[in-house]
Amino acid sequence: LAQIAAARENTRYLPGIKLHEAIRFEDDDAKAFHSAELLVCAIPTQFIRPVLGRLKPHLAPGVPVVSVSKGIEIETLKRPSEVIQELFGERPIAALSGPSIASELARQLPATMVTAAADAGGSGEALARRIQELFTTPYLRVYRNDDLLGVELAGALKNVVAIAAGILDGMRAGNNAKAALLSRGLVEMTRLGVAMGALPETFTGLAGLGDLVTTCVSPEGRNRSFGERIGRGEKPADVLASIPGVVEGMPTCRSVVSLARQMHINMPISEGLHAVLFEGRDVRGQLADLMTRELKSE
């Protein structure tokens, strides 16, 4: 934090980007939260619980929280907004998601996002509008969506498909195969989401399809890059050991497959990826299985 404050630059994750002069850096929890009007929670999903547990005493009641994390907590299968609610109690909570690779946003390239608040029909409406107005700039257009569950699920599930997309890249399988993966992947993401109570439109919107496209296409995405090395023949455990931080799609794949099995939902791509990541199965065998299943309707 001291280094970022001194250089006014995050040299590890956003090299070359000067941070705006209005941004202050604070390592004292109490001071950081003093007079906060809105909290942006950008903690990797599996670390939200411990970090917010520490911060809990410092956040005033009623201060709204907007989550930008994309994942599902492994042990509890909860979404980021649910974990925040549990720790920070009743207050306005929303998610901000969509196709928004950080390096492009930092260079002010044009992008869109989508925000959804809890209690969307009621008190959440005001928070969603406030987030929309706060984050919209001439290069970033923020849409509202009423389906918080769907927005969060879509953001988590797309990381599973992104690992599979990376595997295809590593195998040099081509764009026809990747397009098929995205289409069929979106179908099974939607199937699970709808069974859990989300709206299908959310999955064909910016938080679903939009984010899926960026994540599966951008060279810099962590989940896609992780998959690419597996597609080239490396073992998942070896790849994981060689990179710092979290590959969100990996725990998400485990959660998704448990959910799908519990709920009897057919998710052949997630199952195939699960077999490669956790059951030691070969990637080529899994791809061949997907291509030679019984012929059927779309």
Added chain:
Amino acid sequence: LAQIAAARENTRYLPGIKLHEAIRFEDDDAKAFHSAELLVCAIPTQFIRPVLGRLKPHLAPGVPVVSVSKGIEIETLKRPSEVIQELFGERPIAALSGPSIASELARQLPATMVTAAADAGGSGEALARRIQELFTTPYLRVYRNDDLLGVELAGALKNVVAIAAGILDGMRAGNNAKAALLSRGLVEMTRLGVAMGALPETFTGLAGLGDLVTTCVSPEGRNRSFGERIGRGEKPADVLASIPGVVEGMPTCRSVVSLARQMHINMPISEGLHAVLFEGRDVRGQLADLMTRELKSE
């Protein structure tokens, strides 16, 4: 044709690919059609009518036709299967579409396609199953779909979005912008399709989303490449004059915008592209307009 027959290679469009020994090359219309059991119609949309007019006397009644053309006839706004029906009369007709860039198929990279027959609930079912069985190989998986109208419309409309995707590439707008274009583009493709009687699921399936992804991402696509040069600052007319053959998305954009205006359907991306292609408007101005419209729900 003589050159291809001699080299057993299409050196212009598929250099380096040996054509299968079972393929025969025939420039005599009557001989070519003698004992034909299935006709694959792979003529660019605007040329289907004159070519089939010439071939008409040689095709036996009842021989089924499968169309792989993606476009809408400019003067009549008809789909390829409708033009085929008009010229060849009552017979089983189907379309075969989806994310299938030829150079990848020729290298036997894994791909999926989708087939839909006219009269899908009735007599078309047998033709769709036959096409599915004929074209499926270990590397190509063919799905059936009941919505011929939707499959053909999606295949035509995606070329309009592909030109816009190329423009973003030419402007170096990034993957967030491209993902947003694909999502919002699919929304307006679906809006027009559904208004014309197609099923929304077709647009989120392989013939819609799937083909849209390949076409907007693959460097070799004609529509995307055409857009890329416009995005770099060239005038549409100059780009057109410098390349051989047809850019299907260009006439399709004109047809789509007439249809949208007639039917009072909001299609901001197609309208924006129309302004650039046919009304001399600047690409940067159009992008800025799209980014600064009134804030709203998805």
